Amino acid sequence: MKSIKKEVTLISDNTWLISDYYLDNYFLVVGEKKAVLIDTGCGIGNVLDEVRELTDLPVEVLLTHGHLDHCGGMFTIDSCYMHPDDESIAREHFNKTDMIKWYIETRVPVRFPGEGHVEALTAMVSDEDYPFFQYKPIKDGDTWDLGGRIIEALHTPGHSPGSVCFLDKANRILYSGDTVNIGIIIPNKPEGTEKDLAIYRDSIAKIWNRQEEFDKLAIGHDGGLIDKGIVKDYLDLATGILEGSIVGQYEEVGIRKGVVARLGAAELWYRCDA
Numbered sequence: 001m002k003s004i005k006k007e008v009t010l011i012s013d014n015t016w017l018i019s020d021y022y023l024d025n026y027f028l029v030v031g032e033k034k035a036v037l038i039d040t041g042c043g044i045g046n047v048l049d050e051v052r053e054l055t056d057l058p059v060e061v062l063l064t065h066g067h068l069d070h071c072g073g074m075f076t077i078d079s080c081y082m083h084p085d086d087e088s089i090a091r092e093h094f095n096k097t098d099m100i101k102w103y104i105e106t107r108v109p110v111r112f113p114g115e116g117h118v119e120a121l122t123a124m125v126s127d128e129d130y131p132f133f134q135y136k137p138i139k140d141g142d143t144w145d146l147g148g149r150i151i152e153a154l155h156t157p158g159h160s161p162g163s164v165c166f167l168d169k170a171n172r173i174l175y176s177g178d179t180v181n182i183g184i185i186i187p188n189k190p191e192g193t194e195k196d197l198a199i200y201r202d203s204i205a206k207i208w209n210r211q212e213e214f215d216k217l218a219i220g221h222d223g224g225l226i227d228k229g230i231v232k233d234y235l236d237l238a239t240g241i242l243e244g245s246i247v248g249q250y251e252e253v254g255i256r257k258g259v260v261a262r263l264g265a266a267e268l269w270y271r272c273d274a
């Protein structure tokens with residue numbers, strides 16, 4: 001098997017982005033007393049081994065949500081914090097080797113064109129069966145004191161019912177998972193997505209109300225840190241769609257299919273099937 005190491009980037013003081021082979025991002029945030037790992041990738045290798053190269057402090061794991069590309073690494077971790085509204089999604093997604101392989105095989109050719117990493121990555125996903133992971137429920141407003149640095153949970157449903165962003169006021173970063181990043185998906189439902197879109201808009205308004213406390217977003221996919229202005233773009237975009245002043249169009253781009261609308265840096269896929 002070809003050995004490829006994950007890319008680790010220092011993005012702020014004592015803050016690292018670990019790129020899950022460009023499939024997704026997770027973040028190690030280190031204080032004076034302890035550290036948190038925000039998300040765990042899709043399940044390639046032992047993420048705690050990677051973390052141990054960066055800190056010896058105790059590490060707690062926080063999940064932004066329960067999708068397979070964020071909770072997948074939990075197979076080597078005893079316990080984490082997650083919002084309970086994502087437990088059913090996480091149970092559907094966790095340790096489903098076929099689903100993880102499908103995820104890797106469909107995304108890697110897009111993100112690593114011509115590099116031929118599919119085989120290596122596929123081989124690195126565990127085929128063993130693991131029981132569903134232990135988790136402690138996150139409530140809106142919960143905090144973790146890392147020593148000189150406090151992380152606060154903001155419950156931001158929309159992309160999934162239990163999506164959470166984590167605010168790091170000391171370093172002025174919001175870890176925004178799949179609630180705000182380059183392209184956001186509101187998954188389709190038989191009854192439509194208008195209700196979820198309204199819930200999403202309210203979550204974005206909640207984040208924007210706190211915008212004086214952060215400058216950058218550390219996002220769950222694609223680039224590392226991005227400017228917070230994209231939050232306002234998502235707020236205006238979701239509001240415009242709900243009020244009817246912005247109308248999306250059906251598109252198929254790569255593996256993604258659904259109705260999409262764009263404004264500024266924001267790209268919102270709603271009624272999205274993939």
Ligand SMILES: [Zn+2]
Nearest residue numbers: 065067159178
């Ligand atoms: Zn997601």
